[in-house]
Amino acid sequence: MTTQTKTLPPKPASAAGPALRPGIAPLTGIGATIKQVTALAVMLIPLVGFVIAVQRALEGRMSTTDVVLFGVFYFLHMGGITMGFHRYLAHKTFNTSPFFEGLLLICGSMAAQGPIMFWVTTHRRHHTYSDQHGDPHTPNLHGPGVLGRLRGLWYAHMPWMLARDVSGWNFFAPDILANRKLFFYHRTYGLWILLGLALPAAIGGAIGGTWDAAWSGFLFGGLARVFLANQAAWCVGSICHMIGSKPFKTDDNxxxxxxxxxxxxxxxxxxxxxxxxxxxxxxxxxxEPDLSGWLLYGLGKLGVVWNLREPDQKTIEKMRKRALTQ
Ligand SMILES: [Zn+2]
Ligand SMILES: [Zn+2]
Structure with missing residues (x-):
């Protein structure tokens, strides 16, 4: 197996270059405003819900149902993003049935990290220009010293979503654009976010039998879950491109x-x-802690997913040697 995914456009030859690289277009006017208002809503609304949920917890008004709802919806949220949006859609690392595909993509949409075309184009762009100009969320191009690193970590965590540019659909994700079945999940994205908020509210209300229990379910299984799970997910783009071990020599940080x-x-x-x-x-x-990898392996044994792709031992050893000799 090659170390690059077939779906990724080729890497540019040089790290130098203008901010806008092939596949990236500037965004102006109403388009930029819509992008920025949406991004701010995704960052701030869950934060408000999280603060109210913490206050409720401190007042001793967090029920066992709330804790379970938080856990279950965190699992669906993170599983949908990591197995569905990332490993299935962006990298095509396995095959599955239309039913399980739908389940993964609906759960991933509940994460409110953007509809599939935004997510996949942004992510493939990240791999194409990783830690170079054009990477949508690199923490490594924000100046020297401790201040530059801190500025980079902050930018790569959240403000990158406010950038006035757009990743080309035809350039980064023509395969998904051409697939009407997949595009359905793009068009219905808003519906699945609402479902991810309404379900914990409905379950909480049904179990607790009061409107207050429904409100609590909405806060813990809905908004606070979106806030905490996305904070963790955004650490992947920020912290994990700066702080940690590097067993393999890659073209990035x-x-x-x-x-x-x-x-x-x-x-x-x-x-x-x-x-x-x-x-x-x-x-x-x-x-190595990879719950989604372990789950996919298990689901492969059950026949829910198949054609699970992974490098053979020889490819891994070759990459390991590359790290040792450079
Ligand atoms: Zn990736
Ligand atoms: Zn990365």
């Missing part, structure tokens, strides 16, 4: 960070992932 990996079901193993982007696993060793 990607690093393996176990804390982030545990919180993000394996995504924090960024150095492994950038070395082998076409692999369904992010853990190269079986014991």
């Amino acid at each position: 990607s690093a393996n960070n176990w804390t982030v990996a545990i919180l993000t079901f394996g995504e924090g193993l960024q150095n492994n992932h950038h070395a082998f982007p076409g692999s369904f696993r992010h853990g190269v060793k079986w014991w």
